[in-house]
Amino acid sequence: MKTRSRFTLGRLIRLALLIIGAVIFLAPYIFMISAAGKSQDDIFTAALSLIPTHFYYMQNFAKALEKVAMGTLLWNGVVVCALIFVFQVLVAIPCAYAMAKLKFRAARMMMVLVLLGLLVPIHATALPLYVAFDSLSLLNGYTALVAPFTISVFAIFLFLQFFRAMPDDLIHAARLDGMSELGIVSRVIVPNAWPAVTAFAIFSVVAHWNDLYWPLIVISKPGYATPPLGLMNFRAAEAGDDYGALMAATIIITIPLVAAFLLAQKRFVEGITMTGLKG
Amino acid sequence: MSALSLSSISKSYGDIAILKNISLDVPPGEFIALVGPSGCGKSTLLRILAGLDHADSGEIVIGGREMSDVAAAGRNIAMVFQSYALYPHLTAGQNIAVPLAMRRLSSLQRLPFLGPVMPGYRAIRTGISRDVQETAKALKIDHLLERKPGQMSGGQRQRVALARAMVRHPSVFLMDEPLSNLDANLRVHARGEIVELHRRAGVPTVYVTHDQAEALSMADRVAVMIGGQMLQLAPPQVIYDDPAHIEVARFVGQPRINLLPARVEYGTVAFGDMRMALEEADPAGPDVTIGIRPEFVRLAADDGSSLPACIERMEFLGSEVILFCRLNAIGEIVLAKLAPAEAAGLAAGMTVALSFAPDKAMVFAPDGRRLRASAVLADAGREKAHG
Amino acid sequence: MSALSLSSISKSYGDIAILKNISLDVPPGEFIALVGPSGCGKSTLLRILAGLDHADSGEIVIGGREMSDVAAAGRNIAMVFQSYALYPHLTAGQNIAVPLAMRRLSSLQRLPFLGPVMPGYRAIRTGISRDVQETAKALKIDHLLERKPGQMSGGQRQRVALARAMVRHPSVFLMDEPLSNLDANLRVHARGEIVELHRRAGVPTVYVTHDQAEALSMADRVAVMIGGQMLQLAPPQVIYDDPAHIEVARFVGQPRINLLPARVEYGTVAFGDMRMALEEADPAGPDVTIGIRPEFVRLAADDGSSLPACIERMEFLGSEVILFCRLNAIGEIVLAKLAPAEAAGLAAGMTVALSFAPDKAMVFAPDGRRLRASAVLADAGREKAHG
Amino acid sequence: MASIAAGEIRPVASSVRHERREARTAWLLALPAIILMLLFVLLPIVAVIFLGFTDFELGVGKFRFVGFENYAELFTDRTFRKSLWNTTVYTAIVAPVSILLGLGVAMLIEGEGWGKSFFRTAYFLPVVSLIVAMATVWQYLFHPTIGPLNALLGLAGLPKPNWLGASSTALYSLSIIGVWQTVGFNMVLFLAGLTAIPRELYAAAEIDGAKSSLDRFFLVTWPMLGPTALFVTTISVINAVKTFETVKTLTDGGPNHASEVLLFTIYQEGFVYMKVGYASAMTVVFLAILVVMMFLQYRFLDRRVHYS
Amino acid sequence: ETTLTIHYPMPGFFKDVMDTISKKFMEENPDIKIQFAAPSATYEDGIQLILRQAGTSEMPDVTFIGLNRLRMLNERNVAVDMTPLVQKEGNMAEQGFSDTILKLAQVKGKQVGLAFATSNPIMYYNADLVKAAGGNPDTPPKTWDEVIALAGKIKALGNGVDGMDFRWQGDDWMFSALLFGAGGKMLSDDEQKVTFNGPEGQKAVELISRFVKEGGMPVFTKAAGEQAFAAGKVGFEFQTTGALVNTIRNVGAKFDLRTAQIPLIDPDKGHLPTGGNAVVILAKDPAKQDAAWKFAKFAAGPYSASVVVPGTGYVPNNELAAKSAEYLGDFYKKNPLFQAGLSQMPRMIPWYAFPGTNGVKVTQTIVDNLSRIVDGSAEPKEALDDAAADVEGMLPRS
Ligand SMILES: Nc1ncnc2c1ncn2[C@@H]1O[C@H](COP(=O)(O)OP(=O)(O)OP(=O)(O)O)[C@@H](O)[C@H]1O
Ligand SMILES: Nc1ncnc2c1ncn2[C@@H]1O[C@H](COP(=O)(O)OP(=O)(O)OP(=O)(O)O)[C@@H](O)[C@H]1O
Ligand SMILES: [Mg+2]
Ligand SMILES: [Mg+2]
Numbered sequence A: 001m002k003t004r005s006r007f008t009l010g011r012l013i014r015l016a017l018l019i020i021g022a023v024i025f026l027a028p029y030i031f032m033i034s035a036a037g038k039s040q041d042d043i044f045t046a047a048l049s050l051i052p053t054h055f056y057y058m059q060n061f062a063k064a065l066e067k068v069a070m071g072t073l074l075w076n077g078v079v080v081c082a083l084i085f086v087f088q089v090l091v092a093i094p095c096a097y098a099m100a101k102l103k104f105r106a107a108r109m110m111m112v113l114v115l116l117g118l119l120v121p122i123h124a125t126a127l128p129l130y131v132a133f134d135s136l137s138l139l140n141g142y143t144a145l146v147a148p149f150t151i152s153v154f155a156i157f158l159f160l161q162f163f164r165a166m167p168d169d170l171i172h173a174a175r176l177d178g179m180s181e182l183g184i185v186s187r188v189i190v191p192n193a194w195p196a197v198t199a200f201a202i203f204s205v206v207a208h209w210n211d212l213y214w215p216l217i218v219i220s221k222p223g224y225a226t227p228p229l230g231l232m233n234f235r236a237a238e239a240g241d242d243y244g245a246l247m248a249a250t251i252i253i254t255i256p257l258v259a260a261f262l263l264a265q266k267r268f269v270e271g272i273t274m275t276g277l278k279g
Numbered sequence B, C: 001m002s003a004l005s006l007s008s009i010s011k012s013y014g015d016i017a018i019l020k021n022i023s024l025d026v027p028p029g030e031f032i033a034l035v036g037p038s039g040c041g042k043s044t045l046l047r048i049l050a051g052l053d054h055a056d057s058g059e060i061v062i063g064g065r066e067m068s069d070v071a072a073a074g075r076n077i078a079m080v081f082q083s084y085a086l087y088p089h090l091t092a093g094q095n096i097a098v099p100l101a102m103r104r105l106s107s108l109q110r111l112p113f114l115g116p117v118m119p120g121y122r123a124i125r126t127g128i129s130r131d132v133q134e135t136a137k138a139l140k141i142d143h144l145l146e147r148k149p150g151q152m153s154g155g156q157r158q159r160v161a162l163a164r165a166m167v168r169h170p171s172v173f174l175m176d177e178p179l180s181n182l183d184a185n186l187r188v189h190a191r192g193e194i195v196e197l198h199r200r201a202g203v204p205t206v207y208v209t210h211d212q213a214e215a216l217s218m219a220d221r222v223a224v225m226i227g228g229q230m231l232q233l234a235p236p237q238v239i240y241d242d243p244a245h246i247e248v249a250r251f252v253g254q255p256r257i258n259l260l261p262a263r264v265e266y267g268t269v270a271f272g273d274m275r276m277a278l279e280e281a282d283p284a285g286p287d288v289t290i291g292i293r294p295e296f297v298r299l300a301a302d303d304g305s306s307l308p309a310c311i312e313r314m315e316f317l318g319s320e321v322i323l324f325c326r327l328n329a330i331g332e333i334v335l336a337k338l339a340p341a342e343a344a345g346l347a348a349g350m351t352v353a354l355s356f357a358p359d360k361a362m363v364f365a366p367d368g369r370r371l372r373a374s375a376v377l378a379d380a381g382r383e384k385a386h387g
Numbered sequence D: 001m002a003s004i005a006a007g008e009i010r011p012v013a014s015s016v017r018h019e020r021r022e023a024r025t026a027w028l029l030a031l032p033a034i035i036l037m038l039l040f041v042l043l044p045i046v047a048v049i050f051l052g053f054t055d056f057e058l059g060v061g062k063f064r065f066v067g068f069e070n071y072a073e074l075f076t077d078r079t080f081r082k083s084l085w086n087t088t089v090y091t092a093i094v095a096p097v098s099i100l101l102g103l104g105v106a107m108l109i110e111g112e113g114w115g116k117s118f119f120r121t122a123y124f125l126p127v128v129s130l131i132v133a134m135a136t137v138w139q140y141l142f143h144p145t146i147g148p149l150n151a152l153l154g155l156a157g158l159p160k161p162n163w164l165g166a167s168s169t170a171l172y173s174l175s176i177i178g179v180w181q182t183v184g185f186n187m188v189l190f191l192a193g194l195t196a197i198p199r200e201l202y203a204a205a206e207i208d209g210a211k212s213s214l215d216r217f218f219l220v221t222w223p224m225l226g227p228t229a230l231f232v233t234t235i236s237v238i239n240a241v242k243t244f245e246t247v248k249t250l251t252d253g254g255p256n257h258a259s260e261v262l263l264f265t266i267y268q269e270g271f272v273y274m275k276v277g278y279a280s281a282m283t284v285v286f287l288a289i290l291v292v293m294m295f296l297q298y299r300f301l302d303r304r305v306h307y308s
Numbered sequence E: 001e002t003t004l005t006i007h008y009p010m011p012g013f014f015k016d017v018m019d020t021i022s023k024k025f026m027e028e029n030p031d032i033k034i035q036f037a038a039p040s041a042t043y044e045d046g047i048q049l050i051l052r053q054a055g056t057s058e059m060p061d062v063t064f065i066g067l068n069r070l071r072m073l074n075e076r077n078v079a080v081d082m083t084p085l086v087q088k089e090g091n092m093a094e095q096g097f098s099d100t101i102l103k104l105a106q107v108k109g110k111q112v113g114l115a116f117a118t119s120n121p122i123m124y125y126n127a128d129l130v131k132a133a134g135g136n137p138d139t140p141p142k143t144w145d146e147v148i149a150l151a152g153k154i155k156a157l158g159n160g161v162d163g164m165d166f167r168w169q170g171d172d173w174m175f176s177a178l179l180f181g182a183g184g185k186m187l188s189d190d191e192q193k194v195t196f197n198g199p200e201g202q203k204a205v206e207l208i209s210r211f212v213k214e215g216g217m218p219v220f221t222k223a224a225g226e227q228a229f230a231a232g233k234v235g236f237e238f239q240t241t242g243a244l245v246n247t248i249r250n251v252g253a254k255f256d257l258r259t260a261q262i263p264l265i266d267p268d269k270g271h272l273p274t275g276g277n278a279v280v281i282l283a284k285d286p287a288k289q290d291a292a293w294k295f296a297k298f299a300a301g302p303y304s305a306s307v308v309v310p311g312t313g314y315v316p317n318n319e320l321a322a323k324s325a326e327y328l329g330d331f332y333k334k335n336p337l338f339q340a341g342l343s344q345m346p347r348m349i350p351w352y353a354f355p356g357t358n359g360v361k362v363t364q365t366i367v368d369n370l371s372r373i374v375d376g377s378a379e380p381k382e383a384l385d386d387a388a389a390d391v392e393g394m395l396p397r398s
Helices: A011-035 A057-067 A070-100 A105-117 A124-134 A142-149 A154-163 A170-175 A181-192 A193-210 A214-218 A229-235 A241-274 B040-049 B092-104 B119-136 B154-166 B183-199 B212-218 B236-241 B245-251 C042-050 C092-104 C121-138 C154-166 C184-201 C214-216 C237-239 C245-252 D007-052 D068-074 D078-111 D116-126 D131-141 D149-155 D170-195 D199-207 D215-222 D227-242 D245-252 D262-272 D276-305 E011-028 E043-053 E067-074 E082-089 E098-101 E125-131 E144-156 E173-181 E199-213 E220-232 E239-250 E286-299 E303-314 E321-322 E325-335 E336-343 E360-375 E380-396
Strands: B004-013 B017-025 B033-035 B056-064 B077-080 B172-177 B205-208 B221-226 B227-232 B258-265 B266-270 B275-278 B286-290 B297-300 B307-316 B321-327 B333-338 B352-355 B363-365 B373-375 C004-013 C016-027 C031-033 C057-062 C077-080 C174-178 C205-208 C221-226 C228-233 C258-265 C268-273 C274-278 C285-293 C297-300 C305-318 C321-327 C333-337 C351-358 C360-366 C374-376 E002-007 E032-036 E062-066 E115-117 E121-126 E162-165 E233-240 E259-261 E275-281
Touching: A011 D116, A011 D131, A011 D170, A057 A229, A057 A241, A070 A142, A070 A154, A070 A181, A070 A193, A070 D007, A105 A154, A105 B363, A105 D007, A105 D227, A124 A142, A124 A214, A124 D007, A124 D262, A124 D276, A142 D007, A154 A193, A154 B040, A154 B363, A154 E321, A170 A181, A170 B040, A170 C205, A181 A193, A181 B017, A181 D007, A193 A241, A193 D116, A193 D170, A214 A229, A214 B221, A214 D116, A229 A241, A229 B321, A229 D131, A229 E011, A229 E115, A241 D131, A241 E259, B004 B258, B004 E303, B017 B245, B017 D149, B017 E082, B033 B040, B040 B077, B040 B172, B040 B205, B077 B154, B092 B119, B092 B154, B092 C205, B092 D068, B119 B154, B119 B183, B119 C174, B154 B172, B172 C221, B183 B212, B205 B212, B205 C121, B212 C121, B221 B236, B221 B245, B227 B236, B236 C237, B236 C305, B245 B286, B245 B363, B245 E336, B258 B333, B258 C057, B266 B286, B297 E325, B307 C214, B333 D149, B333 E325, B373 E303, C004 C042, C004 C228, C004 E082, C016 C042, C031 C214, C042 C077, C042 C174, C042 C205, C042 D199, C077 C154, C092 C154, C121 C154, C121 D149, C154 C184, C174 D068, C184 C214, C214 C237, C214 C258, C221 C245, C221 E121, C228 C245, C228 E082, C245 C258, C245 C285, C245 C360, C245 D131, C258 C333, C268 C285, C268 E321, C297 C333, C321 C351, C333 E067, C333 E321, C360 E098, D007 D276, D068 D276, D078 D116, D078 D170, D078 D227, D078 D262, D116 D170, D131 D149, D131 D245, D131 E220, D170 D227, D170 D245, D199 D215, D215 D227, D227 D276, D227 E336, D245 D262, D262 E043, E002 E043, E002 E286, E011 E286, E011 E303, E043 E062, E043 E067, E043 E162, E062 E067, E062 E286, E067 E360, E115 E303, E121 E125, E121 E239, E121 E336, E125 E233, E144 E199, E144 E233, E162 E199, E162 E220, E173 E199, E173 E233, E173 E360, E199 E360, E220 E233, E220 E239, E220 E336, E233 E239, E239 E259, E239 E303, E239 E336, E275 E286, E286 E303, E303 E321, E303 E325, E321 E325, E325 E336
Parallel strands: B033 B205, B033 B221, B077 B172, B172 B205, C031 C205, C031 C221, C077 C174, C174 C205, E002 E032, E002 E062, E162 E233
Antiparallel strands: B004 B017, B004 B056, B221 B227, B258 B266, B258 B286, B266 B275, B275 B373, B286 B363, B297 B352, B307 B321, B307 B352, B321 B333, C004 C016, C004 C057, C221 C228, C258 C268, C258 C285, C268 C274, C274 C374, C285 C360, C297 C351, C305 C321, C305 C351, C321 C333, E062 E275, E115 E275, E121 E233, E121 E259
């Protein structure tokens, strides 16, 4: 303990690297927070100043809240992300378990399908999907927002890696204790896959909270708009944006994500240290 | 009717045959110890018995029922895994409770959130935790029930794994080295608990161990498996005193048996002051091996008939002393086990005279088979060991 | 000058003191066995010695040099880990070669891709693989050198871990239960190799084990650690015959020592046909404990002075038989260790008469301290054990 | 099967039956995923392949089959070739750099006791960022005259590039943003991998004399991270190849296609020029390239990094 | 009661405007209810949405389409032809829809929509910089030569200041401004041959090259140029009058912002392209069509113009609004910055849309070649000829 906490040269270098890196990575956010507090004419100036000359936070946030129905947006965001995440996990975990721990011939073929799914961007298949949802009259609703993402090949891929490392004997013990395969998945695999599930949760929620492309295609009624869709109310491509309010709105919809990450990373680390034993 | 019966089980991984035509009949209530060197296929056999792995051929019958259609979960077998296989996310108490909960609670009652409000849940849970408490107390882990596996030492984990198996009333017990990580005192205690449980419940048990003391002291019969074959299956005393194969003799007995080369001449084998007449006619060749356990090697006055040897090393083991002596005549090492009192005054480098009890010696054919022989008493002319 | 010296090492995790003021001096070339129940802090002590963990207080001196500023990699210590800690991505041979490569190759030569084209690389590598081969042969794993740890059985892995330590010429050897997963024969063999290595190289060694036979047979001195304290440090025979503390007596010896309650009356302690005079004046109270090892409990004719007892259980251990007898008088269990011949004809449920050798008995004070006592010979009036 | 003597076949049949039962369970567990994959992955791909053989245009309604005409056109399409090249360059920069930086940051954070949570969050924030809004910020940071970046370069007396504006630097500027966005993602994955390495191995490495952290890295960290690294590499390459949003919002592929990447070209053809058929053919080629690449990678690496 | 679903792009611009207009419209027409579909970020997104939704139940009844995309819409037969409606109305001119204005949203004589917000390119300048460079801010340069000379002087001031910025990126609109300003045309009248590489076109690209070489124009991205100008680091900025309000806001009090007419290469024959969008009816249902026509007229009418102009900077698309004091008359007197665009109204001609399926791609080709001129990787003539050759290949064969 004593030697650990001493400031050795190596540690100083490490800390310096980390801090410099953090500043670089945070720079855009620093600008964002600064801009959210500036009036429009204060943002683009020749002088580099991070502190707004007049504090305009109130006005910008007020504008963000007034121009956009933030409540609805955030609610939609939460509902959509939660539904997507729950379905993804429910679908992917049993599948990954079967591929990792059960012998069946289709596993190889499924691996190909999974990799294929990883490769195919939604941008490429959006059109056929759009046509399909339209013909089923499912546009403009949570179904359209959620359904295509209920299958996450990324989740299957991630869980597969994780489950492979779980000892076979654990599953054998569960079988002898009288659990069904579904019981094993829900009682043994899932509780021990917390790090993977949280890591995936972080990625899934971030991706779908911020996704603009697909909502743009399937949602044309403001009632179902997700946060980024609402953010577009500040965009006016032809003549520049209202940056202060845009940044304010961005902060509002980013904060839930940051909070979620802070919560999740704690569980994530706990999860790993708790299950990090060999048997 | 036997409680558990295997017939001609074989299993290969790839080209390598791990189990070769293993058959085994366990009458109700019998305790079988399965011993054998590391990697000989013991765990594999248990896994096949439990339905966790599948034999390439052969048949398993438990309680009169053919098991090929029964999944592991349906066989009602309790098993202690060599690697413990505790659920890392559950406390020790919860780990032990799992098999009971799976059997006593209905599938509705097992549901999260909903289960606990089902009728009857409380009563069953109380029963379960009483049983868990009881088993834990027997294995001296009742103070650990709230800990998770990560917070326990190896020995403690192993006892939890044992408790998880013992808490049930299965139709067969399978235990894979369940006490290997305990210190000697704990091991003796746990051994007693297992024997006690077995006597009370009368459940047929197959017990894998690499500790001979366990195998010999606990089992009704000991099965010695070497290289995927079951070389002998017999009561402990027979395994020790009357091994059917040189490998069995070599594997059982601590310190290990002395094996010395000898020749058959005119139907008799001679070594040192021993002389034995072979009962069987014709071994594969004249070169046989004589086996004699260290406790039957004695120090003798050097009267010409005993073998002079040089003490190379002495091992003090508390209640006994092991002498490593190199025979002057043939350069082989012979072990002798003495009481500390007998060994007093001896030291490495000294020369002693060794004598063997011919009625305790065994003769093995070149292919390892045991050859029956009887001691020939002193009247026959004495001769030096050849070679 | 001692090769290795610890002075008053203490260590706590949170509130719990794991090591309490441990001191130890190891002269050059000495072999110390460290024994103690699971969780008593043995591994922690080794880790502190190796520099992998840091003591809260205390000083470590190796080869005359104070070590608090020296990192583990700089201490030139070889260690066998309880959990093997093999590199899973390297073959057995590569695993064993690592410490040599780290020392013999320059840091440039160790670089991936670049290293192998450096001058001198080939020659050094050849030397390394010769040494690896040699050590592997000694431990009977030369046929496994191409396998990865995942493809080996537990015992094989443990031998690789041992080889990785033995291949070097360190200034200290630390071994944490290096043979626990081997079967008896292999264990004896490996034990011999370690002793041999130690004799050849004369490197001071600290050897943790829970196998008493190992501790007693291999070590120059045995350190018994219980509850974070070092209760006794003495040669094996002293530890066994003359334990300084009741816990040491209880922990060492297999089957374990019989401990029976007795009272001090007029400076003498009596139990059964034994009578001992205390040499020390005044124990903490009149209630003491008598310890007598099972091999000194004998069957006697029931001549009135011996104690009648009922055989509860018999354990057959091959070369000996353990009797579990319950004393009729006080209801305690007493173990007796007999040769199978002596035990012939006995069975559970029979009543026997036990007699103890008073010169072999030990007396312990209520706080566990050993009390010196001498046997009082038969002339004094005999009396029954109180009860 | 039934005709073979019962005594011979029975045991064999039992083990086959066991396997069948296991396979059936596996199928049941995987079924929802399989159905959804068919619905949302395979079927749309089939549709895309189908469209690739037509001259379908958005809003026109009617279409006809043109065979391989679209594919023939692709070969002569300069824009397509350019964007293929750009995508390769972008991936060749972003994937390795973000993997290495992610690993480096993860190791620094793991080794540092102080401020772990803060650093993790700081490096992860870019992953959370909404690129629509962040585009504006980057626009400003990269601004050739009033941007802070060039102001700093100016202070240091270095040349001030026209980051997003010049065709020589636009793609690299986007790469910087790409790295910024993915390092945190990779870092989290590597952190998960690092935490799972048994401490004992580092202890063993120290005992074995691995004095420098470089030695310990090559002896323990890197090999033990193998599976994680493979996973991260796969994901990073795929994500780099799939990059779209930054290009769309920051440069629109310009100037003069200097920063045009595949997905952007596909988008442009399909949605801006409305030539869905042609865009679909492009998509098919794009997928084919990716599939071949992944196949090779797996052939090559999967066996090397799993040690069990 | 009829409900109209209305879709519009660029909410950052139009949200407030749309809210005001629809409120007023519903007051006047209580039997028509208006609801908005989620707006699209850009014109491109907007038209993609409409084309995707064409024929589905999701398609809105009314939308607003960029003027250069009307032709595409028409070719795909998505929009309702307004010609009969205009004819039925009879008195369009009295409502402020002069022929010129109607023409802005016609494709081959067919009335596809009614121009809603229209713009033309103007010159923004930083009076402080002009003064510093020795110019007189009150008499802004009238010809391109004067502009270039002054811009060069501004650039010479140093301190990271750039002379000018000309918004050539994104589409061919500003190129059109130069080409049309020289009296040139994109294609021949029969739309079979490229003509933008004629002498007028060459003068135009020559100018662009001179902007860079002599006028001190850096290679900005669109946003970068605006930001630099707002920061006071650019002397002249040439772009749409539609950006006026935002520019005013972004500049604030940092410097003295002025506007003026954009120079024309040929002041006599020269014209300017019209930017902006038109309201388009998509509804097929007659009742809805009826209501939609009412709304379209209202949206393109004087009241709306009086809302759109001050809110954005667009020029009025309705003559009544521009002239009548009831609407905007006073506004222009008070806000001189808005006058530049208004004064250029007579020069406005439709923004040319290329025929055929490659229409949009053609625009991109032109922009790509312009960028080669700007970054100096090609000679103006060379780039222009390349563009012409490329475009030639993209024109529909018939
Ligand atoms: N999945 C497998 N693939 C290939 N070989 C295997 C596999 N599982 C086990 N083996 C081999 O089968 C042999 C028997 O293994 P098993 O675990 O049954 O040994 P064991 O007798 O239990 O040994 P131990 O005493 O070390 O536990 C070993 O040599 C092992 O290498
Ligand atoms: N990191 C830790 N945090 C808290 N307690 C610890 C930690 N490491 C060890 N301990 C505790 O310290 C005690 C000593 O552990 P140690 O591993 O030294 O035991 P040991 O004597 O080697 O036991 P064994 O014979 O089982 O290997 C144990 O009771 C253990 O629970
Ligand atoms: Mg095993
Ligand atoms: Mg330990």
